[in-house]
Amino acid sequence: MTAALELRAGALAVGGRLLWSELELTVEPGEFLAVLGPNGVGKSSLLNVVLGLRQLQRGEVTVLGGAPRDAVDRVGYLPQRRNFDPSVRIRGLDIVRLGVDGHRWGVPFPGRASRETWRWVRELVDDVGASAYADRPIGQLSGGEQQRLLIAQALARRPELLLLDEPLDSLDLPNQAAVAQLVSKLCTERGVAVVMVAHDVNPILPYLDKVTYLAPGGAACGTPQDVITSETLTGLFGVSIEVLRASDGRLVVVGQPEAPALHGDRHH
Amino acid sequence: MLSEMFSFPFMVNAYRAGTIVAVLAGAVGYLMVLRQQSFVGHTLSAVGFPGAAGALLLGLTAPLGYYAFCLVAALVISRVHHAERSAQAAVVGTVQAFALASGYLFVVLYKGVLSGTTALLFGSFLGITSTQVVVMAGVATVLLTALVILGRPLLFASLDPDAARAAGVPVALLDLLFLLLLGATAAGVVQITGSLMVFTLLVLPAAAARELSCRPGRALATSILIALLVTWTALAVAYSSPYPLGFWLSTLAFGTFLAAKAVSRVRA
Numbered sequence: 375m376t377a378a379l380e381l382r383a384g385a386l387a388v389g390g391r392l393l394w395s396e397l398e399l400t401v402e403p404g405e406f407l408a409v410l411g412p413n414g415v416g417k418s419s420l421l422n423v424v425l426g427l428r429q430l431q432r433g434e435v436t437v438l439g440g441a442p443r444d445a446v447d448r449v450g451y452l453p454q455r456r457n458f459d460p461s462v463r464i465r466g467l468d469i470v471r472l473g474v475d476g477h478r479w480g481v482p483f484p485g486r487a488s489r490e491t492w493r494w495v496r497e498l499v500d501d502v503g504a505s506a507y508a509d510r511p512i513g514q515l516s517g518g519e520q521q522r523l524l525i526a527q528a529l530a531r532r533p534e535l536l537l538l539d540e541p542l543d544s545l546d547l548p549n550q551a552a553v554a555q556l557v558s559k560l561c562t563e564r565g566v567a568v569v570m571v572a573h574d575v576n577p578i579l580p581y582l583d584k585v586t587y588l589a590p591g592g593a594a595c596g597t598p599q600d601v602i603t604s605e606t607l608t609g610l611f612g613v614s615i616e617v618l619r620a621s622d623g624r625l626v627v628v629g630q631p632e633a634p635a636l637h638g639d640r641h642h
Numbered sequence: 643m644l645s646e647m648f649s650f651p652f653m654v655n656a657y658r659a660g661t662i663v664a665v666l667a668g669a670v671g672y673l674m675v676l677r678q679q680s681f682v683g684h685t686l687s688a689v690g691f692p693g694a695a696g697a698l699l700l701g702l703t704a705p706l707g708y709y710a711f712c713l714v715a716a717l718v719i720s721r722v723h724h725a726e727r728s729a730q731a732a733v734v735g736t737v738q739a740f741a742l743a744s745g746y747l748f749v750v751l752y753k754g755v756l757s758g759t760t761a762l763l764f765g766s767f768l769g770i771t772s773t774q775v776v777v778m779a780g781v782a783t784v785l786l787t788a789l790v791i792l793g794r795p796l797l798f799a800s801l802d803p804d805a806a807r808a809a810g811v812p813v814a815l816l817d818l819l820f821l822l823l824l825g826a827t828a829a830g831v832v833q834i835t836g837s838l839m840v841f842t843l844l845v846l847p848a849a850a851a852r853e854l855s856c857r858p859g860r861a862l863a864t865s866i867l868i869a870l871l872v873t874w875t876a877l878a879v880a881y882s883s884p885y886p887l888g889f890w891l892s893t894l895a896f897g898t899f900l901a902a903k904a905v906s907r908v909r910a
């Protein structure tokens with residue numbers, strides 16, 4: 375079985391600055407990987423590498439057995455924090471539909487094919503539980519409602535690899551749990567490989583197969599139990615970090631490095 | 643009255659040109675509003691003024707100046723398009739101010755057409771030649787064909803550039819093509835509305851249509867329909883009244899916009 379995503383000895387530089395290096399990743403079909411790390415460490419940039427929109431400085435990346443750009447049709451992507459301007463008066467349904475055929479030249483003409491497409495769009499919207507508001511202009515929906523529709527858009531072409539950049543960001547706790555569950559269902563039932571960038575690991579912790587912690591210059595990968603530990607994180611970031619486990623199983627990372635401390639070389 | 647009006651060849655040409663321009667402005671204007679590029683559109687139209695004045699100064703025809711200047715301005719603006727948004731607004735504003743200033747200079751240098759300045763700025767339905775109509779029709783055919791071909795990916799890239807890029811849509815190329823499309827459209831519209839009144843056809847019908855439908859296809863068709871009705875009515879009223887075309891165009895377009903706003907209020 376070919377891996378959904380494979381990265382060997384990857385190193386990425388953006389604007390002449392090395393973000394991370396020595397990154398080793400393997401995500402098999404049906405696996406759920408979380409990418410963690412402080413702001414600006416290069417998590418979104420990692421997804422851009424997988425999409426073929428950025429090139430690695432060193433190392434090799436294989437997506438669904440080939441070069442990243444050859445796999446665009448089979449990869450779903452949810453960009454980070456997109457809120458539509460309140461003035462955008464386009465239905466949520468139309469936004470989801472763009473994920474189905476928005477990349478095809480021409481305009482859709484009414485007819486059998488178009489009705490089929492709309493049926494599929496409604497199904498996608500149903501799956502993410504957004505049917506109640508998908509007919510309203512997307513600019514007038516809440517951040518969480520928009521996010522659900524955008525997840526439906528990312529699923530539109532039945533991707534084998536799903537890249538989600540902080541999808542839980544604008545959701546309240548019950549919705550975070552619901553989306554985490556939805557994503558894990560995709561993994562287990564449809565064999566979709568998922569790479570999710572997250573800031574808080576707790577909502578997805580029960581479903582995760584693997585975790586990658588990115589740090590300036592380096593990275594740590596493995597099971598959550600192996601990676602999210604005081605020793606590993608202290609070694610990775612070079613500052614004392616403590617991982618505590620609450621009685622309900624939630625992890626609390628104390629002394630998490632702040633973004634500015636890591637960005638002494640960053641000019642504003 | 644209608645038969646009397648159409649017994650004048652200049653009125654027939656005015657209606658032909660008005661119809662072509664309305665269809666183009668309604669369609670391209672809708673996308674311009676969606677892309678929040680109204681300021682760019684206004685600048686491209688302002689550039690038509692020195693274009694026409696300069697062409698007359700050189701002994702060429704005004705339409706040649708309109709098309710040449712608007713397309714070159716579109717290319718210039720596309721060069722700074724990828725710069726920061728604030729920087730872009732500054733450059734676009736500078737281009738606009740410079741365009742109006744040099745247009746004024748050309749008019750002063752070419753003492754003969756001083757009386758024509760009003761027409762260049764505020765529009766006129768007099769003296770549209772058959773050649774002008776043929777050129778407009780040719781350009782409109784090319785532009786509308788391009789719009790149909792670019793259709794869905796252009797909508798995708800306009801609403802959601804990050805997701806579109808990941809899906810394989812050439813977003814940067816579409817940005818450039820749309821600017822050229824907008825430049826050529828502006829060059830056509832200014833020939834009827836004058837440089838300062840383009841918005842009556844480029845923005846108001848689109849803004850009204852947006853209030854009436856939040857499905858892209860229907861809103862686009864509505865935008866074209868409103869632009870057509872406004873143009874046809876304004877031409878008839880201007881023909882039989884002492885007030886200029888630009889006044890009637892803007893009054894009718896603005897009235898339609900207010901009515902559409904009211905309708906969407908009532909519906910909501």
Ligand SMILES: Nc1ncnc2c1ncn2[C@@H]1O[C@H](COP(=O)(O)OP(=O)(O)OP(=O)(O)O)[C@@H](O)[C@H]1O
Nearest residue numbers: 388389393411412413414415416417418419420454
């Ligand atoms: N186009 C660009 N040009 C120059 N630098 C860039 C560009 N895009 C990103 N960067 C820089 O690359 C670094 C990594 O950015 P990235 O968006 O990948 O971080 P991230 O880990 O996703 O952060 P966050 O948690 O805030 O989303 C940042 O320092 C950012 O400033």
Ligand SMILES: [Mg+2]
Nearest residue numbers: 417418419454
């Ligand atoms: Mg990011």
